[in-house]
Amino acid sequence: MDWGISNRLCRILKPATGRTVMLAVDHGYFLGPTSGLEEPRKTLAPLLPYADSLMLTRGVLRNCVPPGIDIPIVLRVSGGTSILTELSAEGLTVAMEDAIRLNACAVTLSIFVGAEGERETLLNLAHLVDEGEKYGIPVLAVTAVGKDMVRDARYLGLACRIAAELGAHFVKTYFCEGFDGVVRDTPVPLIIAGGKKIPEKEAILLAWSAVQAGASGVDMGRNIFQSECPGGMIRAIRAVVQENASVEQASKIYDQARGAAQ
Ligand code: 5RP
Numbered sequence: 001m002d003w004g005i006s007n008r009l010c011r012i013l014k015p016a017t018g019r020t021v022m023l024a025v026d027h028g029y030f031l032g033p034t035s036g037l038e039e040p041r042k043t044l045a046p047l048l049p050y051a052d053s054l055m056l057t058r059g060v061l062r063n064c065v066p067p068g069i070d071i072p073i074v075l076r077v078s079g080g081t082s083i084l085t086e087l088s089a090e091g092l093t094v095a096m097e098d099a100i101r102l103n104a105c106a107v108t109l110s111i112f113v114g115a116e117g118e119r120e121t122l123l124n125l126a127h128l129v130d131e132g133e134k135y136g137i138p139v140l141a142v143t144a145v146g147k148d149m150v151r152d153a154r155y156l157g158l159a160c161r162i163a164a165e166l167g168a169h170f171v172k173t174y175f176c177e178g179f180d181g182v183v184r185d186t187p188v189p190l191i192i193a194g195g196k197k198i199p200e201k202e203a204i205l206l207a208w209s210a211v212q213a214g215a216s217g218v219d220m221g222r223n224i225f226q227s228e229c230p231g232g233m234i235r236a237i238r239a240v241v242q243e244n245a246s247v248e249q250a251s252k253i254y255d256q257a258r259g260a261a262q
Contacts, residue, residue: 001169004136008105009169011072012053012138013189013216014242021238022191023051024221025060026076026108029093031083036225040064043225050234052242055140055219058094058102074140074219075099078109078124088117088144092124096131106169107132108140113159114149122166129167140219141168142193153178160186172219175210183214194220200227200236204250207240217241232257 001009013020025044027034037043040056041064048054048069055074056065065073077094081087090110099107109128111121125141132139141163145151151174160182163171170189173182183190192210194203203223210218218241227233236254239245245253 002133002136005132005138005169008072008136009138009189011105012074013170014052017242018189019211019215019217019241020052020191020219021050021217021234021241022053022055022074022219023047023224023234024055024193024219025225026056027221028060029057029076029079030081030087034222036222036230043230046231047224047234050231050238052217053105055108055221058098061102072105073103074106074108075102075104076109077107077128078121086116088112088115088121090117090121090124092128096128096135096137099137100135104137106138106140108142108172110142110144111159111163112144113162114155115144122162125163125168126166129169132169133167138169139167140191141166141171143171143173145174151176153181157182157185160190164188170216175206175213175215179210179213179215189216191215191217191219194218194223197222197226200233200254201247201251203227203233204236204240204254205247207237208247208250211241211244229254229258229261232261 040060053072057076078090079093080091143159156173160171172191175192224233232254236250239250
């Protein structure tokens, strides 16, 4: 692999563990002002010290992230649809030159395997990989799931493998039963999304189970910034991903932080 791509990947997937705690705050690109992200600047400030990487759009990056911060940026470069219409018809929204101007460490887009936008979004991925290879910028493919899609190992394995075959340097997907098989069949690092908000201990268990099954970390949003104690939650998830903490140890970290915040 090109040295620049490898080096940028190592800034995200920390070499000591090969894993990352990626904080996802890109939801507004199709959801608007999501709960917990109404004022991204305020949400982000206390969480950034505990994140290994940050996934967001160029609008939030430019307006809500201090340029002095030392965190690798995973820039969302797909969109063009909203929750009100057909989500899968995404196009590319940022030129690679602008991603480079913004000092992005990686670019990311969603692919919609099995949905209306399948062909277009897979070709977007192939195009983005070509652009990324030109400039040494890795591409994170996000396996988005449509309303009618089951999140099982067969479907997610298909989507992740296609993403890797088209050249994605790493892939974000959902955890599922049989996730170790999805990891085995995908020849690039896999990270998992948190998904909809669930009780804190369940989200900690989700992260732990994914890492045990071979995930290279998490790309977690709502289960952190919609938590009763976002700072405690990111610290707990960090302990699981980067320090191999057990669910009990991480839950204690969360409980203590929550207690101290009250
Ligand atoms: C939205 C995304 C999100 O960044 C991703 O789903 C992670 O966030 P969450 O943990 O809230 O699911 O890619 O398309």
